[in-house]
Amino acid sequence: MSIRKTKIGRRAFIKNTSLAGGGLILGFSILNSCSTEKEKSMAVKEMPEEWFEMNAYLKIGDNGLVTIMAPNPEFGQGVITAMPMIVADELDVNWQDVIVEQANFNAEDYGWQFTGGSQGIRRRWEGLRLAGATAKAMLVAAAAKTWNVPASEISVAEGILTHEQTGKKAGFGELASIAATMEVPEEVPLKNVKDFTIIGTSKKSVENKKIVTGKPLFGLDYQYEGALVAMVEHPPAFGLQLKSYNDESVRAMSGIVDVFKIKTLEDGFKRGYFDTNAFTDLLVIVGKNTWEVMNAKKAMKAEWEPIADSKYLMDQFGTEVEVEVPGGLESTTDHYAKMKEMASRASTVMRQDGDPEKVFRNADNVIERSYSCPFLAHNCMEPMNFFANVTDEGAHLAGPLQAPGLTETTVAARLGIPVEKVEIELTRMGGGFGRRAYGHYAVEAALISQQVKAPVKLIYTREDDMTFGIYRPSYYATYRAALDENNELIAFHVNAGGVPESPLFPNRFPAGTVEHYLAEQWAIKSNITIGAFRAPRSNFMAGAEQAFLDEVAEAAGKDPIDFRLELLEKAKNNPVGEENEYDPDRLAGVLKLVREKSDWDTPKPGVSRGVSAYFCHNSYAAHVLDIVMEGDRPVVQNVVCAIDCGIVINPDAAANMAEGAIIDGVGNAMYGVLSFKDGKPEQTNFDTYRMIRHTEAPKQVEVHFVQNEVDPTGLGEPPFPPVFGALANALYKATGRRYYHQPFNADHSELLG
Amino acid sequence: MANYILNINGKRLEVEVDPSTPLLWVLRDHLKLVGTKFGCGMAQCGACTVHIDDTAVRSCVLPVSSVAESKITNIEGLSADGDHPVQQAWMEVDVPQCGYCQAGQIMTAAALLKQNPNPTEEEIESAMNGNICRCGTYLRIKKAVQIAAGKTS
Structure with a gap:
């Protein structure tokens, strides 16, 4: 047990006056999620007559049901x-008695x-724990006052407060x-950690x-009486x-x-970090239903002209940056x-240790x-979509957004109203992957x-969605490694860049x-x-570096896991430099776990x-991927994955996300490509x-998780x-060919020589 | 504009729409049955899958004029209370991530099991191949179909 000041998230605890009624429950009870008769029979509580708000995150009903707010967009x-x-x-409430509600922005x-x-x-861990612990402390204080006993003698479990000495007992x-x-x-x-019952x-x-x-959950399902349907037409090509x-x-x-033009961002507007937008001038078609608007959009006649070189200002979280856009x-x-x-x-040197050029020469x-x-x-x-109702009273918006705080700022600035007049409902998102942080829609x-x-x-139609921009950039990296006569790695060089940014982590x-x-x-630079x-x-x-290290290990005559572990041993005992981002022990930990769970040391005919193995977003992940050739088609038979992201809150759901990340990775590595000809995306659906x-x-x-008591870190991205x-390393073993250029199923030799 | 009386989820529902309107938009815009999703508009992703006389079809490319006499079922009519074996299996395996494609996946799976109550792993993969899941829940989908097959057969 540790004692924490409640000032983190304190603002959320100020509203502790009781609320009568509690209003309409928009959330989704675990009761509704019961999938079996057995579960249903366990869930017997009806809706309470009155709710009492303990803090912004939770309220307790007079029958012991607890409503907990989920603060982040899903x-x-x-x-x-x-x-x-x-x-x-x-x-310390029974999970069966919990109703979850998605908070709005x-x-x-x-x-x-x-x-x-x-x-x-990672960022909410302490605040969410404090929200629960604070409410529990207030329930304990209420019991102590009511029963006239010391708070320290009261125990709490599964929504019941107990004072053993007097035999008193009460539900929340x-x-x-x-x-x-x-x-x-x-x-x-x-x-x-050992006392967690739900985590x-x-x-x-x-x-x-x-x-x-x-049931309607997503932005596209949002219903509003009298709502019209709008679609936009953007230029067919970048530039x-x-x-x-x-x-x-x-x-x-x-x-x-109606048909008209809008300008999403005024010229000279200082953009926020997520205001990325190549197409700020749009044609708009508004109608009564989707099919009619879609047909009108197809029939729309527009002429387009080349853009000139331009610049705009961007506020990158407090730092003003001038972004150049070439024509x-x-x-x-x-x-x-x-x-x-x-x-x-x-190129631009981001880190140098020792004298690499001299070592490479010799x-x-x-x-x-x-x-x-x-x-x-x-x-x-x-596809991207959003609901808006802008009136003299203010703007009511609803839809899928990853970064509602920053979108709200831009909406308010663009409509010319104070942010207090912008209200954003957060709907469930049909995927995001980064895309919905950019809330231009x-x-x-x-507007x-x-x-x-x-x-x-x-x-947005699928074509609008796929051709509007905000893509994963195209990257290129060259690696060099120097080995001495004992096959020890003595120098390493990475030179990386891309259109329009570098992917390097020095x-x-x-x-x-x-x-x-x-x-x-x-x-x-690119538009x-x-x-x-x-x-x-x-x-x-990760893919480039880990494929390169596989080749270096092979040249050194070493097992690829041994080779990495030897390097990590050096980083642990005698690290070079002081800026290294990763913890060598934890990176070695996932490699050792994946070696054990995949039975790496026993070859399979x-x-x-x-x-x-890779570290990113504060977490560590390692995979062993098995390929079996069926004729000349490589089939990924099995992937064993080891992850260290600290404490795992919901293990099976976490495994689901890692499984998805692995399938997403195989898909993008094998097939993913968006190419351009004369500014036009060549893939549109x-x-x-x-x-x-x-x-x-x-x-x-x-999926295997390292068991430890480290505060939780990220999971959505690290296994990807x-x-x-x-995959590249397994494909090499299966085909005898190294795969350097994604997607692996396409032959890029004509582009890269 | 034309008038249609459609047989949807066991009810007779009347709409007045352009005959070329795809069934998807009749369901979503005119009947407010938004459980059926829009994904691509060209029968490539399966998010809009519904049943026409127990066969899985892509409603985004199916003009309403061609389905007037058929028995149409969408995700909201698959069962009275979400207790179709496929829906039950989906919850048991905790399949969804974002969940957007799952109505289409479930409708394809339910049609498969109707025609082939005991599909092999390969038959499941092949029947489900027209339904994209961007989150990558394919393995759980396969497992859920196998569990549901055990219950429907």
């Missing part, structure tokens, strides 16, 4: 279940409601009205029942802008209400030619290899509603393990917009295995953009990047 990572589990555990109560960067659980519901009037304690005890046990998603029965349009025939089409119509072939040229030059064996990846589209299954919906003076639902493994080390980077995509930059670097499907998924995935390396 996009499939499971926080709508996992976050309330943390609160419930410290509260409310910075005053919930702070930074951001889904991304694998930071949700009986004391909730008094507890809600108690002082918020200055400090509260938090549980020891670490697998709970099914509280929204399963709604999902499998097709073009709207010149003119003719809406005469379109206006006459059935169901069409021109870009093509993938030109991107690769330029990247290859840039990679051959000396080394017995130097290995040099280059790797690349294309742009990728996020392709969330639910919410701003567009707000359209303002213009037509009506509630509006903006819907202080990650193997930095710190080699005396002579050089990390350089470069970038090529194609990019954005965070599941494990930004890591999603390329007919099975080709690749290993990979799932007929041309190849997504991994059932028959191509690994046949089996086993190392898949690319494990």
Whole structure:
């Protein structure tokens, strides 16, 4: 047990006055998620007559039911279940008695409601525990006052307060009205890890029942009386802008209400970090239903013209940056030619240890290899969409957003109203992967509603979604390694860049393990917009680095796991430099666990295995991937995965996310590509953009978590990047060929030579 | 514009729409049955899968004029209370991540089991191949179909 000051999240604990009634319950009871008769019979509580608010995160009903608010937006990572589990555990309530409600955007109560960067659980861990523990302390204080006994003699378990000495007992519901009037304690005890009763046990998603029965959950399902449907038309290519349009025939089409232009961001507007947008001038078609608007959109006649070179200002969380946007119509072939040229030059040195060039000159064996990846589209299954109703009173918005706080700022600025007048409901997201941090579509919906003076639902077609930009960038990296006569790694060099950013992490493994080390980077400007995509930059670097190390280990005649462990031993005992980001023990830990669980040291006939390990987003993941050749088709038979992300809140849901990350990784490594010709994306829907499907998924995935008591770190991203390396290394064993350029199923030799 | 009386989830529902309107948008916009999802609009992803006389079809490319006499079932009509064996298995395996594609996956799986109550692993993969899951829940989907097969056969 540890004592913590409650000032973290204190603002959320101020509202402790009791609320009568409690209002409409919009949330989803665990009662509703019961899948078996047995579970249903266990869930006997009806809705209470009165709710008592303990703090912004939870209220207790007069019958002991507890409503817990899920603060962060949900996009499939499971926080709508996992976050309330943390609160419930410290509260000591029975999970069967918990109702979960998705909080709307409310910075005053919930702070930074951001889904991304694998930071949700990590950043909320202490605050959520305090929310539960504080309410429990207030219930205990209420019992102590009512029974006139010392608070220290009262025990709590599964929603029941007990005073053993006098035999007094009461459920949370009986004391909730008094507890809600108690002082918020200055400090509260938090549980020891061994005393958790809910954290670490697998709970099914509280929204399963709604999902499998097709209840409205997503932004696209949002219903509002009298809402119109809007669609936008953006330029067909990056490097073009709207010149003119003719809406005469379109206006006459059935169901069409209005056609006009909007400007999502005014020229000179200082953009926020997530205001990325190549297409700020849009044509808008508003009508009565989706099909009619879709047809009008197809019939719309517009002329486009080239953009000139331009610049805009961006506020990168307090630092003002000037971003240059070149004109021109870009093509993938030109991107690769330029990247290859840039990679051959000396670049900006980001880290140097020792004298790498001298060591490379005199080394017995130097290995040099280059790797690349294309742009990728996020392709969330639910296309971008948003609801907006802008009136004189303010703006009411609803839809799928990862970073509602930053979108709210832009919406308010663009509508010219104070942020207090912008209200954002957070719907469940049909995927995100980084894409929905960029909320231009919410701003567009707000501007359209303002213009037509009506509630509006903006819907992107799949083609709009795939061709609007905000992609995973295209990257290129060249690695060099020097071995001495004893096959020891004596120098390491990485030179990485991309369009339009570098993917380099200069202080990650193997930095710190080699005396002579050089990390350089470069970038090529582009008008194609990019954005965070599941494990930004890591999603390329991990694959390149781990495939390269496999080749170096082979050249050194060492087992690839032994080779990495030897380097990590050096990083632990005698690290080079002081900036190394990773913990060598924890990185070695996942390698050792995956070695054991995959039985790596016992070769399996007919099975080709690749290993990979990576640190990112504060967590560690290692995979062993098995390929079996069926004719000349490689089949991923099994992937064994070991992850160290500290304490795991909801293990089976966590395993689900890791399984998904692995399948996502295999899919993008094998097939993922978004290419350009004259500024135009060459893939526009799932007929041309190849997504991994059932028959191509690994046949089996086993997920193992390192058991420790470290505070939880990220999980959504860390298992994704190392898949690319494990797959490349297994493919080499299976085919005898090294795969350097993604996607692996395409032959890029004509581009890269 | 034309008038249609559709047989959807056991009810007769009347709509007045353009005959070319895909069934998907009739369900979503006109009947507010939003359980059926829009994913691609060209029968490539399976998010819009519904049953027409017990066969899985992509409602995003199916004009309403072609289904007027058929028995249409969408996810909201698959069972009265979410207790279809496939829905039960989906919850038991805790299949969904984001959940957006799952209505389509469930409808494809339910149609498969109707025609083939004991599919092999390969038959499941092949029948489900037209349904994309961006979150990568394919292995859990397969497991849930196997569990449901045990209960329906």
